[in-house]
Amino acid sequence: MSVRQSLLAILDQGPCYGYQLRAEFERRTGGGWSLNVGQVYNTLDRLERDGLVSKGGSDDQGHVFYRITDAGRREVHNWLASPVVHAAHAVRDELIVKLALGATLPEADLEAMLAAQHEVASATLARATAALHDLSRPVDAISWAKQITLQAEQSRARAELSWIETVERSWRAAPEDVRQGTALDDTPVRRGRPARAEALDSPLG
Numbered sequence: 001m002s003v004r005q006s007l008l009a010i011l012d013q014g015p016c017y018g019y020q021l022r023a024e025f026e027r028r029t030g031g032g033w034s035l036n037v038g039q040v041y042n043t044l045d046r047l048e049r050d051g052l053v054s055k056g057g058s059d060d061q062g063h064v065f066y067r068i069t070d071a072g073r074r075e076v077h078n079w080l081a082s083p084v085v086h087a088a089h090a091v092r093d094e095l096i097v098k099l100a101l102g103a104t105l106p107e108a109d110l111e112a113m114l115a116a117q118h119e120v121a122s123a124t125l126a127r128a129t130a131a132l133h134d135l136s137r138p139v140d141a142i143s144w145a146k147q148i149t150l151q152a153e154q155s156r157a158r159a160e161l162s163w164i165e166t167v168e169r170s171w172r173a174a175p176e177d178v179r180q181g182t183a184l185d186d187t188p189v190r191r192g193r194p195a196r197a198e199a200l201d202s203p204l205g
Contacts, residue, residue, distance in 0.1 A: 003035065003043050005079040008052060008068060012076050015056050017063035018044060027142060030149030047072065095160075099167065106181035110171055118164050125157035 010016060010024045018040045025035055044066055047053040052072030056065040068076070095117060102108040128150050138144035171179070 002079070003039065004047065005076065007040065007043055008047065008072050008076045009080065011053060011066060011068040012073055015065040015067045017059075017065050020063070021066075028145060030142075030146035103171070103178075104182045106183075108181070110179075111168070114164055114168050114171070118161065118168075121157050121160045121164065125154060125161065128154040128157060 006025055006029075007021055010021055010028070016024065018037055021044075022035045022037050022040050025040075026033070044053060048055065048066070050071075051069060052075060053066045053068055056067045058064045099110065099113060099117075102110050102113050132147065132150045132154065135143065135147055135150065138147050
């Protein structure tokens with residue numbers, strides 16, 4: 001998720017101060033993501049450094065307003081017009097890394113890990129489904145944004161459940177020597193960063 005471009009897109013609607021930006025972000029994204037106000041102000045500092053926003057006046061309560069610059073407006077418009085391209089090796093998801101690593105650790109109980117994750121994904125699916133039912137029919141842009149956020153949460157929970165069940169079946173069918181994990185590789189490792197081609201071939205590259 002790009003906090004940077006999201007905040008710029010809101011500022012494109014008019015000047016805002018930090019807490020207002022956080023509230024607007026959560027309101028406009030259906031409450032699906034929560035931002036720490038410190039993260040908002042750190043992002044604003046970087047945006048100001050990059051010439052994409054500038055500080056304006058302040059109100060009676062001392063709130064400092066930020067305004068988008070022409071360069072910031074161009075970045076927003078380019079971001080909105082560009083599709084999101086996922087990395088070819090997009091496996092940095094914590095769950096994927098945790099399970100892949102767990103499969104190699106002799107002391108890890110992968111079946112218990114999968115069962116716990118299955119329970120969490122099932123609860124997420126039930127919560128999103130109930131919230132969608134309560135939402136009924138969208139009446140404005142904000143409720144429509146809430147609807148698609150819940151639909152995405154619902155779809156991802158279903159996909160995660162399906163993937164977990166596939167992993168469970170694969171793990172149960174794996175040979176015993178696979179299920180025992182693996183010891184540390186004591187092969188000497190060269191110092192320095194890997195070559196560019198090696199880095200691209202790495203599943204975590």
